[in-house]
Amino acid sequence: MTEAIDPRADRLARITALVDLDSFSEVGSRARHRVTAFGMERKRPEGDGVVTGPARVHGRPVEVFAQDPTALGGSLGEVHAAKIAAGLDRAARARCPVVGLLDSGGARIQEGVAALDGYGSIFFRNVALSGRVPQISVVLGPCAGGAVYSPALTDIVIMQRDKAHMFVTGPRVVRAVTFEDVSLADLGGADIHAQTSGVAHMVADDAAHALDLTRRVLDYLPSSCEDLPPIGPAGAADEMPRVPKDHREPYDVRSVIAGVVDFGTFLELHEQFAPNVVVGFARIEGHAVGVVANQPLVLAGCLDIDASEKAARFVRMCDAFGVPLVTLVDVPGFLPGTGQEASGIIRKGAKLLYAFAEATVPRVTVILRKAFGGAYIVMNSKSLGADAVFSWPGAEIAVMGAEGAVDVIYRRELAEDAGRREELLTRYRAEAMDPSVPADRLSVDEVIEPGETRARVAATLRSLERSMRPGYRHDNLPQ
Numbered sequence: 001m002t003e004a005i006d007p008r009a010d011r012l013a014r015i016t017a018l019v020d021l022d023s024f025s026e027v028g029s030r031a032r033h034r035v036t037a038f039g040m041e042r043k044r045p046e047g048d049g050v051v052t053g054p055a056r057v058h059g060r061p062v063e064v065f066a067q068d069p070t071a072l073g074g075s076l077g078e079v080h081a082a083k084i085a086a087g088l089d090r091a092a093r094a095r096c097p098v099v100g101l102l103d104s105g106g107a108r109i110q111e112g113v114a115a116l117d118g119y120g121s122i123f124f125r126n127v128a129l130s131g132r133v134p135q136i137s138v139v140l141g142p143c144a145g146g147a148v149y150s151p152a153l154t155d156i157v158i159m160q161r162d163k164a165h166m167f168v169t170g171p172r173v174v175r176a177v178t179f180e181d182v183s184l185a186d187l188g189g190a191d192i193h194a195q196t197s198g199v200a201h202m203v204a205d206d207a208a209h210a211l212d213l214t215r216r217v218l219d220y221l222p223s224s225c226e227d228l229p230p231i232g233p234a235g236a237a238d239e240m241p242r243v244p245k246d247h248r249e250p251y252d253v254r255s256v257i258a259g260v261v262d263f264g265t266f267l268e269l270h271e272q273f274a275p276n277v278v279v280g281f282a283r284i285e286g287h288a289v290g291v292v293a294n295q296p297l298v299l300a301g302c303l304d305i306d307a308s309e310k311a312a313r314f315v316r317m318c319d320a321f322g323v324p325l326v327t328l329v330d331v332p333g334f335l336p337g338t339g340q341e342a343s344g345i346i347r348k349g350a351k352l353l354y355a356f357a358e359a360t361v362p363r364v365t366v367i368l369r370k371a372f373g374g375a376y377i378v379m380n381s382k383s384l385g386a387d388a389v390f391s392w393p394g395a396e397i398a399v400m401g402a403e404g405a406v407d408v409i410y411r412r413e414l415a416e417d418a419g420r421r422e423e424l425l426t427r428y429r430a431e432a433m434d435p436s437v438p439a440d441r442l443s444v445d446e447v448i449e450p451g452e453t454r455a456r457v458a459a460t461l462r463s464l465e466r467s468m469r470p471g472y473r474h475d476n477l478p479q
Contacts, residue, residue, distance in 0.1 A: 011101070014066055018064065023055045024055040026051060027052050028083045029051075048071070049067060049071040050084060052083045057097075060097075065100050067100075069103045075105045076104060077118060078117075078118050084122055085121045088122065098154075102137055102140065103140045105142060105144070107119065134224075135156075136155065139159045140163060140164055142184075144188075145170075159193060159202075159204070160206060161190045164189075165189055171184060194270075195272040201269040216267055220267065221288075221323070222321055226471060232286050238263060239259060240450045241258075243368060247396070259454065260366075260457060261284055262283040266280055273306065276294070277293065289323060289461070292315065292328070294379070296330055296369075299335060303334050305348045305349070313476070316477070320475070322468055325361060327364070327386070328365075329366065329368060331372065333372045333374070351479060353384070360469070363380055363386045364386065365386045368391075370395060370396045371395070382444070393447055395447075409428065
C-alpha cells in the first residue's frame with residue numbers, strides 16, 4: 001500500500017530549511033475555508049493553502065508563512081488571508097521580523113470580494129509594520145494581481161530565477177487588451193524585476209539559495225526598530241586598492257568597499273538595477289553598516305532617477321532599523337538630458353536628499369575623487385547632517401567640473417587667447433577644487449590617505465555608538 005504524501009510537506013521543508021532546527025511551531029494547521037458555492041465544499045484542504053507560525057533564525061524570533069500551491073493553487077481566500085494576518089499580528093506583538101514564502105495563483109476567484117478584502121487586511125498590516133519590524137518577501141512561484149502589492153510593501157524582495165513571476169496583469173489579459181504577445185519571464189520574471197523595474201532586491205538560483213539569502217539579510221537587521229542590529233564576529237578588511245588619479249578613468253568601487261568593511265561581509269542589494277550606485281549591508285569591526293557608493297564603472301558614477309530612488313529607499317530602511325551608514329562618494333553630478341528632466345529627476349533626486357537629511361543613525365562620508373554640484377550635497381554631505389566627512393588627497397569638490405567652470409569664469413580670457421586653457425584649468429583647480437578649500441571651512445573634517453579610511457570610519461562609528469537610540473523613527477515607504 002502506497003503511503004499517503006502530505007501535500008504540505010514541501011512548504012514545511014522550506015520553512016525547516018530557513019529556520020533554526022526544531023524551532024517552528026505551526027499555527028492554524030486545521031483551518032479550512034467555509035465556501036460552498038461552485039462545488040468548493042468538496043475542496044477544503046487542511047491549512048487552506050498556507051503554513052504559518054513562529055520560529056527562530058540565528059536564535060532570534062521570526063514569524064514565517066509559506067503558501068502551498070498544491071492546495072487550491074495556493075490561492076488566497078478569506079481563511080488563508082486570516083492566517084497570514086494573524087501571523088503579522090503576532091509579529092507586531094512579539095516585535096520580530098516577518099518572512100513570507102510566496103507561491104500563489106492569486107486571489108481565490110470563487111470567494112469574490114472576501115478574497116480581495118483578505119488582501120486588503122494583509123496590506124493594512126504590512127503598512128502598520130513598516131519601519132517597525134523587518135519584512136522579507138521570498139517569491140518562489142507566481143505572484144499576480146493584488147498579490148504583488150504585499151511584497152512591494154515589504155523591505156526586501158528575493159525572487160527565485162525561472163520559477164518566480166510578479167505582475168499586476170498576466171500575459172493573457174495583456175494580449176487581449178494590448179495585442180502584445182509576451183512571455184511570463186519577459187512580463188514579470190526575476191531578471192526583469194532585478195534589472196529593469198527594481199522590484200527585486202536579489203535573485204536566487206533556486207529555493208535553497210533564496211532561503212540562504214534570507215538568513216543572510218536577517219543577520220544584519222535587528223528584530224525590530226526597538227532593538228540594536230546584531231553584532232557579528234569582527235574581521236580584517238581587504239587591502240585598499242589603488243584608485244586611478246585620473247578622474248575620468250573608471251574603477252570598480254566594490255574594491256574600495258572591500259578595503260573598508262570586514263572581509264567577506266558585503267551583501268549587495270539591487271546589484272543589477274541602477275548599477276551606477278552600489279548599496280548593501282556589511283560589517284565594520286563586527287557591527288552592521290549600510291553602504292552607499294557611486295560606481296564609476298557605470299555612467300561615470302552619475303546619479304540618475306533610478307539610482308536616486310534605489311539609494312533613497314536603502315537609506316531610509318537602514319535608518320528605520322538603526323543601521324549606521326557609510327557613504328563613498330565619487331560623483332560628477334546628476335545625469336543630464338531631456339529624458340531625465342522630463343521624467344522627474346528633480347522630484348526623484350530629492351528623495352535621496354530627503355532620506356539622508358532625515359536619517360538619525362551615525363553617518364560617515366568619504367569623498368574618494370570628486371563630488372560636484374547638487375550630487376555633492378545629496379550624497380550625505382556635512383550640510384545634510386553627516387557626522388563626519390573625510391576626503392582623499394586630490395579629491396575635488398566644487399559646483400562643477402573644471403572644464404565647465406573654466407568656460408564660464410574665464411570665457412573672456414579664452415575668447416582672447418584659447419591657448420591659455422590649460423593654464424586656467426590648473427589655476428581653477430588650485431583655487432576652487434583642492435581638498436584644502438572645503439577643509440578650511442569644515443565641509444570636510446580631515447583629508448586622509450586611502451590606507452587610513454577603514455580605521456577613520458571605524459573610529460568614528462565607535463565614537464557614536466551611544467548615539468544609537470532604538471525606537472520607531474519612520475516607515476519604509478516604497479519609492
